Amino acid sequence: MIQIKDVTKKYPKARKYALENVSLDINTGEAFGILGPNGAGKTTLMSIITTLVLPTAGSVTVDGEKLSRQRIDIKKKISFVTQHISIRKDMTVAEVMELSGRLYGLPGKMIKKRSMQLLEFTGIADKAKSTARGLSGGQQRKLMIARALLSDPEILVLDEPTVGLDPHARRKIWDMLIGLKLKGLTLLLTTHYIEEAESVCDRVAFISGGRVSDIDTPANMISDMGSFAIDVFEGERTKSYFFKSAEEAEGFIKTSGKPVKVRDSTLEDVFLKKMGTELG
Amino acid sequence: MNEQLTAAGIPAEEITTESKSTFSRWLDGIRTAIWEKWVDFRHEWKKITASALVSPLLYMVALGWGLGSMVNTGGRPYIDFLVPGIIALATMNTAFSSVSVSLNVQRLFERSFDQIIISPVPMASYIFGQMIGGALRGMYAGVLIFLISLLFGTSIHVNVLFFVVMFLNGLVFASLGVLASVIASSHLDISRFSTFVITPMTFLCNTMFPVDRMPAAVAVIINCLPLTHTSRMLRAIAYTESINVLSIIYLIVLAAVFIALTNVIISRKSNL
Numbered sequence: 001m002i003q004i005k006d007v008t009k010k011y012p013k014a015r016k017y018a019l020e021n022v023s024l025d026i027n028t029g030e031a032f033g034i035l036g037p038n039g040a041g042k043t044t045l046m047s048i049i050t051t052l053v054l055p056t057a058g059s060v061t062v063d064g065e066k067l068s069r070q071r072i073d074i075k076k077k078i079s080f081v082t083q084h085i086s087i088r089k090d091m092t093v094a095e096v097m098e099l100s101g102r103l104y105g106l107p108g109k110m111i112k113k114r115s116m117q118l119l120e121f122t123g124i125a126d127k128a129k130s131t132a133r134g135l136s137g138g139q140q141r142k143l144m145i146a147r148a149l150l151s152d153p154e155i156l157v158l159d160e161p162t163v164g165l166d167p168h169a170r171r172k173i174w175d176m177l178i179g180l181k182l183k184g185l186t187l188l189l190t191t192h193y194i195e196e197a198e199s200v201c202d203r204v205a206f207i208s209g210g211r212v213s214d215i216d217t218p219a220n221m222i223s224d225m226g227s228f229a230i231d232v233f234e235g236e237r238t239k240s241y242f243f244k245s246a247e248e249a250e251g252f253i254k255t256s257g258k259p260v261k262v263r264d265s266t267l268e269d270v271f272l273k274k275m276g277t278e279l280g
Numbered sequence: 281m282n283e284q285l286t287a288a289g290i291p292a293e294e295i296t297t298e299s300k301s302t303f304s305r306w307l308d309g310i311r312t313a314i315w316e317k318w319v320d321f322r323h324e325w326k327k328i329t330a331s332a333l334v335s336p337l338l339y340m341v342a343l344g345w346g347l348g349s350m351v352n353t354g355g356r357p358y359i360d361f362l363v364p365g366i367i368a369l370a371t372m373n374t375a376f377s378s379v380s381v382s383l384n385v386q387r388l389f390e391r392s393f394d395q396i397i398i399s400p401v402p403m404a405s406y407i408f409g410q411m412i413g414g415a416l417r418g419m420y421a422g423v424l425i426f427l428i429s430l431l432f433g434t435s436i437h438v439n440v441l442f443f444v445v446m447f448l449n450g451l452v453f454a455s456l457g458v459l460a461s462v463i464a465s466s467h468l469d470i471s472r473f474s475t476f477v478i479t480p481m482t483f484l485c486n487t488m489f490p491v492d493r494m495p496a497a498v499a500v501i502i503n504c505l506p507l508t509h510t511s512r513m514l515r516a517i518a519y520t521e522s523i524n525v526l527s528i529i530y531l532i533v534l535a536a537v538f539i540a541l542t543n544v545i546i547s548r549k550s551n552l
Contacts, residue, residue, distance in 0.1 A: 050398045069547055076400035086394045102312040103399035105300055
């Protein structure tokens with residue numbers, strides 16, 4: 001279990017807190033999504049969980065042990081796919097994998113064998129001898145995911161793992177994440193693709209202005225807001241209304257007198273509503 | 281965990297997950313950093329070799345052949361005086377820049393240093409590995425200069441201790457390079473560090489001219505600088521004279537201080 005307790009972060013010279021008293025419990029084997037607008041503090045939180053950034057206050061514990069940069073026994077359980085491309089671009093793809101394997105203390109033969117398996121899985125095995133600089137943005141991201149899996153982590157932290165990927169590659173990554181989750185890997189991720197978070201995550205948290213506002217399952221969040229969505233076309237803009245029962249929705253349609261579209265509510269609707277933004 | 285990977289479509293592979301001893305982890309960190317430096321060298325050995333030679337060769341041509349006849353070096357040929365100083369200089373420059381520039385790029389531009397921070401490798405061991413890698417690169421430059429100096433007609437004496445001193449000098453400046461790279465907040469900072477710290481040593485530390493006649497106050501400062509000790513020791517060996525053991529101890533202590541400082545900074549710096 002990962003416990004984030006009262007984590008606060010203020011960067012030097014920054015006027016605002018990047019995170020303010022954030023507390024979260026993430027269960028072992030759970031897929032947990034952190035959703036929020038740009039600048040909400042998602043990346044800072046992920047960076048703190050992986051010791052890349054140290055908190056100003058508060059703590060992170062993994063299985064009851066307090067995480068720090070010196071706790072290599074905890075760190076070996078965690079892999080991180082950063083939002084930015086964080087690979088040695090002058091190295092070949094195979095060398096990038098080997099560097100990671102060496103850092104995690106894997107034997108040489110195993111590094112080579114698993115690297116090829118993971119590169120084949122992510123579809124870049126034919127690039128093994130190419131320098132990372134020569135890869136496209138999407139291929140570099142696939143390389144980062146392959147690298148993160150090389151060390152056989154118990155906790156996989158992914159900050160916008162599918163940014164820059166084409167729909168086919170994105171689908172493949174999300175399928176892989178579902179497979180990993182089903183077999184017990186703890187996943188902690190941020191994404192802008194909320195419909196994908198809805199399909200992968202057991203629970204999600206909304207974060208805005210450095211504060212966590214809601215934590216629940218996607219289904220509960222949708223149910224609390226209203227599972228029935230009606231989009232009303234009001235001239236140039238569309239406004240969405242949410243209802244908890246079909247009867248309420250039908251009553252609204254009868255009285256609105258405007259063109260409407262009826263559909264199921266989604267986590268994205270919840271997100272937009274909570275974040276104060278409406279469709280259109 | 282193999283099941284997880286199999287479920288995700290990745291063929292199963294036996295993963296070694298036993299706990300490693302702290303010593304093994306340290307060895308992993310050192311070996312990884314040295315391997316990384318070796319990969320750098322393998323990719324760019326031509327450029328590395330050329331850049332290690334340009335400045336020292338210019339110094340040897342301009343000073344050795346040009347000004348050499350005008351410098352009094354106690355009756356010995358000036359080229360024999362100059363070469364140990366140039367070797368000290370080459371090991372310093374190469375060791376420092378091979379580590380500082382590379383780590384700075386990895387930390388601030390490529391941000392690939394993130395992977396080092398989050399990995400379970402003990403940071404101090406990785407830094408130590410970088411130091412050794414940088415020192416070996418410095419030695420490479422020093423040996424090249426020595427070989428080329430033979431073409432200039434030098435007749436200096438070289439033994440195992442000569443290489444040990446070269447390595448120690450590389451170790452000190454590689455560790456200073458690691459320290460500079462973690463303090464720097466931009467690539468220009470490395471350049472400034474070089475301007476304020478490395479360049480003065482290039483000219484002041486008994487490398488190209490004897491410093492015996494320097495004013496006392498200046499001599500005290502010069503004697504505190506590591507390159508002074510290195511060039512003095514290399515020259516003593518080259519002249520088949522005995523070296524001051526305290527100078528060796530001084531270099532080891534300096535390297536230890538730099539690595540300790542770097543480790544403290546990395547472990548405490550909240551945003552690397």
